[in-house]
Amino acid sequence: MTKRIFRSIFLVALAVFIAGTALIMGALYSYFSGVYEEQIQEEASYLSTAVEEMGLDYLEGLESGSHRITWVGSDGTVLFDNAANEDAMENHADREEIQEAMNGGTGESERYSSTLSQRSYYYALALSDGSVLRVSGEQYTVLSLVVSIWYYILLVLVAALALSLFLASRVSKAIIRPINEIDLEHPEEGDTYEELAPLLGRIAAQNRQIRAQIDEMKTKQQEFATITENMNEGLLVIDQETEVLSYNNAALRLLGASKVEGSVFSLNRSEQFRHAVDQALHGQHSFDLMELSDRTYQLIANPVYEHGKVVGAVLLLLDVTEREERDKLRREFTANVSHELKTPLTSISGFAELMKNGMVKSEDIAHFAGNIYNEAQRLIVLVGDIIRLSQLDEGTTGLEKSQIDLAEITKAVVDRLHSAAEQRGITFDLQLESAMVQGNAQILDEMVYNLCDNAIKYNRDQGKVRVSVSPNAGHPKLVVSDTGIGIPYADQARVFERFYRVDKSHSKEIGGTGLGLSIVKHGAAYHDAKVELESVPGKSTTVQVLF
Amino acid sequence: MRNQFNTQLNTLHVELIKMGALCEESIAAAMKSVLDEDETMAERAAATEREIDRKERDIEALCMKLLLQQQPVARDLRAISSALRMISDMERIGDQAADIAEISKFLKDCPLTGRVHLKDMAVAAVQMVTDSVDAFVKNDLSLAQAVKAHDDVVDDYFKQIKDELTALIVEDSHNGESCIDLMMIAKYLERIGDHAVNIAEWVEYSITGVRKLEDDPS
Numbered sequence: 001m002t003k004r005i006f007r008s009i010f011l012v013a014l015a016v017f018i019a020g021t022a023l024i025m026g027a028l029y030s031y032f033s034g035v036y037e038e039q040i041q042e043e044a045s046y047l048s049t050a051v052e053e054m055g056l057d058y059l060e061g062l063e064s065g066s067h068r069i070t071w072v073g074s075d076g077t078v079l080f081d082n083a084a085n086e087d088a089m090e091n092h093a094d095r096e097e098i099q100e101a102m103n104g105g106t107g108e109s110e111r112y113s114s115t116l117s118q119r120s121y122y123y124a125l126a127l128s129d130g131s132v133l134r135v136s137g138e139q140y141t142v143l144s145l146v147v148s149i150w151y152y153i154l155l156v157l158v159a160a161l162a163l164s165l166f167l168a169s170r171v172s173k174a175i176i177r178p179i180n181e182i183d184l185e186h187p188e189e190g191d192t193y194e195e196l197a198p199l200l201g202r203i204a205a206q207n208r209q210i211r212a213q214i215d216e217m218k219t220k221q222q223e224f225a226t227i228t229e230n231m232n233e234g235l236l237v238i239d240q241e242t243e244v245l246s247y248n249n250a251a252l253r254l255l256g257a258s259k260v261e262g263s264v265f266s267l268n269r270s271e272q273f274r275h276a277v278d279q280a281l282h283g284q285h286s287f288d289l290m291e292l293s294d295r296t297y298q299l300i301a302n303p304v305y306e307h308g309k310v311v312g313a314v315l316l317l318l319d320v321t322e323r324e325e326r327d328k329l330r331r332e333f334t335a336n337v338s339h340e341l342k343t344p345l346t347s348i349s350g351f352a353e354l355m356k357n358g359m360v361k362s363e364d365i366a367h368f369a370g371n372i373y374n375e376a377q378r379l380i381v382l383v384g385d386i387i388r389l390s391q392l393d394e395g396t397t398g399l400e401k402s403q404i405d406l407a408e409i410t411k412a413v414v415d416r417l418h419s420a421a422e423q424r425g426i427t428f429d430l431q432l433e434s435a436m437v438q439g440n441a442q443i444l445d446e447m448v449y450n451l452c453d454n455a456i457k458y459n460r461d462q463g464k465v466r467v468s469v470s471p472n473a474g475h476p477k478l479v480v481s482d483t484g485i486g487i488p489y490a491d492q493a494r495v496f497e498r499f500y501r502v503d504k505s506h507s508k509e510i511g512g513t514g515l516g517l518s519i520v521k522h523g524a525a526y527h528d529a530k531v532e533l534e535s536v537p538g539k540s541t542t543v544q545v546l547f
Numbered sequence: 548m549r550n551q552f553n554t555q556l557n558t559l560h561v562e563l564i565k566m567g568a569l570c571e572e573s574i575a576a577a578m579k580s581v582l583d584e585d586e587t588m589a590e591r592a593a594a595t596e597r598e599i600d601r602k603e604r605d606i607e608a609l610c611m612k613l614l615l616q617q618q619p620v621a622r623d624l625r626a627i628s629s630a631l632r633m634i635s636d637m638e639r640i641g642d643q644a645a646d647i648a649e650i651s652k653f654l655k656d657c658p659l660t661g662r663v664h665l666k667d668m669a670v671a672a673v674q675m676v677t678d679s680v681d682a683f684v685k686n687d688l689s690l691a692q693a694v695k696a697h698d699d700v701v702d703d704y705f706k707q708i709k710d711e712l713t714a715l716i717v718e719d720s721h722n723g724e725s726c727i728d729l730m731m732i733a734k735y736l737e738r739i740g741d742h743a744v745n746i747a748e749w750v751e752y753s754i755t756g757v758r759k760l761e762d763d764p765s
Contacts, residue, residue, distance in 0.1 A: 241554060241558065241561070242561050243557065262557065262560060263560060263564060265568070269568035269680075269684070270568070271568070274565060274568065
């Protein structure tokens with residue numbers, strides 16, 4: 001700014017100075033030239049009068065002045081010259097001013113010296129005898145004048161330069177100050193040049209627009225952040241260099257990291273993870289399972305394109321541990337069900353085939369039919385258990401709940417199992433207090449039945465089963481304990497799984513479907529009750545249900 | 548120019564993480580081949596070893612390029628020079644894992660494997676490698692120092708396994724061959740632990756600029 005103003009001021013000053021000097025010099029010079037020429041002409045006319053009267057004597061008697069006087073004869077020979085020897089001078093008839101004078105009475109001409117620094121003016125006047133008197137004078141030219149005063153010109157220029165600098169800095173500061181004082185946040189407030197008003201108006205409008213857009217973006221970002229932060233899925237956005245650009249807390253939680261710095265591989269460097277990231281950065285969608293500290297994650301990696309080029313990737317991490325476990329359980333369940341159903345059917349089919357082919361003696365038929373009957377009964381019990389379990393799985397929404405006395409149900413179950421217990425000399429020890437439970441009678445019955453049934457099945461002969469029901473201050477408690485074979489510690493966590501049998505080889509002798517405790521567990525879950533199992537192998541098992 | 552330098556430094560970091568991860572995988576695979584007698588794991592360890600070698604060459608080339616073209620100083624120079632040293636330790640870990648996998652072929656149906664504390668030693672050694680790589684990834688000085696302390700655990704296991712194997716040979720001289728194989732595996736694991744300590748020391752050096760030379764195990 002200052003530079004530009006300085007340049008303008010300086011150039012203007014220089015131009016004015018040059019123009020002024022030229023004008024003044026030109027005007028004055030031509031005026032003084034005119035005056036000078038008039039002077040010479042006057043002198044010539046005085047001299048001519050004198051020469052007409054007195055001739056050569058007058059000229060020779062003249063004191064030599066500043067002007068050169070030449071008298072040329074009618075034939076052109078120089079008769080007199082006060083500045084040079086007339087005899088040595090050449091013929092002057094062809095000189096411009098002499099010729100003009102011979103022809104028209106007067107003649108003038110000007111000649112410049114070789115250096116252009118001097119100008120000579122000649123004025124010739126014809127005398128009555130045909131001779132010509134010439135007066136000439138020398139004068140400095142404009143150029144030589146300029147050259148002679150260059151020192152002053154330089155002085156003026158330096159002064160102009162200094163003044164321009166000073167003025168430029170002052171002026172630019174003065175111009176800039178109001179502009180600098182504009183508050184760009186509120187450009188329309190404050191006093192400034194009115195020429196700037198449209199610009200400031202635009203800035204203010206743009207400010208408002210930008211503010212509105214920023215607000216909008218902030219809102220959107222907040223929305224986005226709220227959504228991603230509340231996601232259970234981990235979200236990571238990375239660039240081509242695997243640098244993490246964006247992430248949510250779930251991602252950090254799932255990957256067990258406390259902060260993100262640099263490459264995404266600093267969060268996890270397992271093979272599946274690297275593979276997924278590499279694939280995504282090579283433009284391929286990837287969908288993998290990943291194991292991480294005992295949990296299973298679904299890792300989805302998608303490339304991000306810009307102008308047809310991969311610029312990064314989005315990674316999504318889902319915790320699918322439960323789903324995978326459920327899938328595994330379901331697969332096991334299906335396999336188990338098929339197996340459990342097939343075993344009795346194979347027996348039935350075998351016995352029936354023997355009978356069909358007449359390979360059974362008539363007196364054995366009753367025995368074989370008895371076997372078929374037993375296996376069929378086992379199948380019916382099994383299918384019944386499976387149906388009940390799937391009912392419980394379905395959520396049992398259709399079942400009614402009512403106030404039921406747990407003690408009554410327990411009493412009924414024990415009565416039903418009495419004969420089975422008696423066969424093995426097992427005795428019941430009952431401690432029943434009335435305890436009301438909000439629940440479904442059928443499911444409660446099955447729970448108690450399965451627990452007591454197990455207590456008999458897995459008991460030793462002549463053993464004892466202790467069953468107690470107590471109101472327990474609003475949290476009814478059912479405890480069934482036996483004096484039986486117990487459950488090995490390693491299996492205790494798994495006995496509630498469907499079809500899980502501790503002793504797989506003897507299951508047929510003992511009977512049962514392997515679904516009993518599973519039904520108890522589901523029934524308890526339906527009643528929001530807690531099941532606790534405590535067992536000492538070879539000594540006793542106690543199951544406690546706390547409603 | 549600076550920007551490109553930073554990008555290249557980042558690439559170096561990422562490549563080192565990948566190489567560290569490959570090391571972890573190769574030992575895990577090698578030990579599975581020994582403990583679970585899983586032949587596919589032995590092949591996997593060998594394949595991973597080859598990949599580790601490739602990575603070493605790539606990273607070395609990258610380091611050279613960085614040194615020559617960018618002429619780094621101070622912290623950056625330390626990072627690059629320690630990277631150069633780290634990859635040779637990592638490469639040795641890969642080699643030793645491949646060696647363990649190789650030995651596993653001679654230990655088919657060997658009843659002795661379960662009778663020595665090889666699994667515990669393997670877990671400890673793998674943990675050291677994991678921790679040393681973690682220390683590098685997270686630039687974690689205290690973790691790097693913890694790795695050095697953890698080396699004693701692996702060394703103790705080595706002594707214990709040596710005694711156990713001696714006892715097994717005394718018990719039945721036919722155990723000799725298997726015992727020697729197991730001894731070599733234990734030795735390799737012990738060396739892997741030492742390399743992990745080296746890596747941790749290079750991490751320490753790249754952070755602090757101080758390299759302790761006393762009790763240098765290498």
